Amino acid sequence: MLTDRQQAVLDFVRAQHERLGLFPTLREIQAHFGFASPFAATRHLQALEKKGALTRQPGKARAFTLPASRHSSASWSGGGLLSIPVFGVIPAGLPAANAQEIEPDESVAVDAASLGLRRNSRVFGLRVRGDSMIGANILEDDIVFLAPREPTPGQIVAALIDGESTLKRFLHQRGRPFLRAENPRYPDLLPAAELIIQGVMVGLLRRTA
Amino acid sequence: MLTDRQQAVLDFVRAQHERLGLFPTLREIQAHFGFASPFAATRHLQALEKKGALTRQPGKARAFTLPASRHSSASWSGGGLLSIPVFGVIPAGLPAANAQEIEPDESVAVDAASLGLRRNSRVFGLRVRGDSMIGANILEDDIVFLAPREPTPGQIVAALIDGESTLKRFLHQRGRPFLRAENPRYPDLLPAAELIIQGVMVGLLRRTA
């Protein structure tokens, strides 16, 4: 069992790695805790290592490993994490080359593989408003993930109509595309102009807590 | 625009950080690419820095920053990433203190905030089998996230019945708990013995790609 001081050191090591992507040096730990000697930091790290709370590579700078506590970012080694910008209203500029510069309302992190995507895929998220897609089991406040790609009929897409984005199912009839809400209370949309598809749905995240 | 060699160096730096949680030293980059001199590595890093692909803290070991490319793990600075074990069948041992040692079928990464959870919260995932919860907009192959906590009536839970786990809505009737499928094709479950709740649903991840 870690002592309070040891836990504090471990928390600092973990927090530095989360914030900066770097583990701290002995002297950075010394400075943070106000130790007069870097060896005090060494003593704590040695105790943490003995108790299995971290491992060190002898003689190497900043070389820690935090063992799999399965619920922390330090243990994620599956790679391919996506930081996905989420919009409440999709900016008309999406998907554009400079889309990354449009400030999202929030961001969520999900690993690419669980959405069936390659690492570093371009994805954005849309916070669902309303109940127009309830028939497709998409609820208000869900985050729908969309990738910019050409849709095939039957897929759910974000489309730009009259300067606004809408989430609908993409279908064809007699060679002409149209959009269907998955709620009988909403009519089909047959766009007068060419349909601009901003993204095709690749996944969904729901929070129920 | 980065040259091919510079891109290769950047990819290596990023990959090492994803795999090990550490940026490489000049000599580790030198060894990887077979350079005769650590200064070759320095030259590439200087070029990458000049082109804005990374930044370095002068004179400090392994001290890089990768600027926000919004679609890579290096850019996730929101903290609180959860590495969630996902099971096809929930082991009867969940949720137990040694649950972390039970080997999951897979893991997914999601940030805690988007599930309304604190960093380092204990969560596990269940890959949904069958259509018993379709009425709650939970589809087969969805991953349902569950946190070990006491349920309140109306919540969706994973419960252990007859040695098997099942996902159902938790309800009360005349003070007695029972489980309801959200599909009229399945009957309510009135457990004979005391109900063991393995987790309460806190979110869901769906893949449609």
Add this chain to the structure above:
DNA sequence: TTAACATGTGTTCAAATGAACACTATATGG
């Protein structure tokens, strides 16, 4: 009361690591 552990201080030194210089070869653009 004693031993073990925790938590340091103070100091020195070895190794790791980054910095930088002079040089060479090749490619590219003006």
Add this chain to the structure above:
DNA sequence: CCATATAGTGTTCATTTGAACACATGTTAA
């Protein structure tokens, strides 16, 4: 043809960083 950029080699040195020793104090458990 010349200047610049890229991509190194070879080498040396400064700084950062980790390691480790001797010592001290307080706490805890046997």
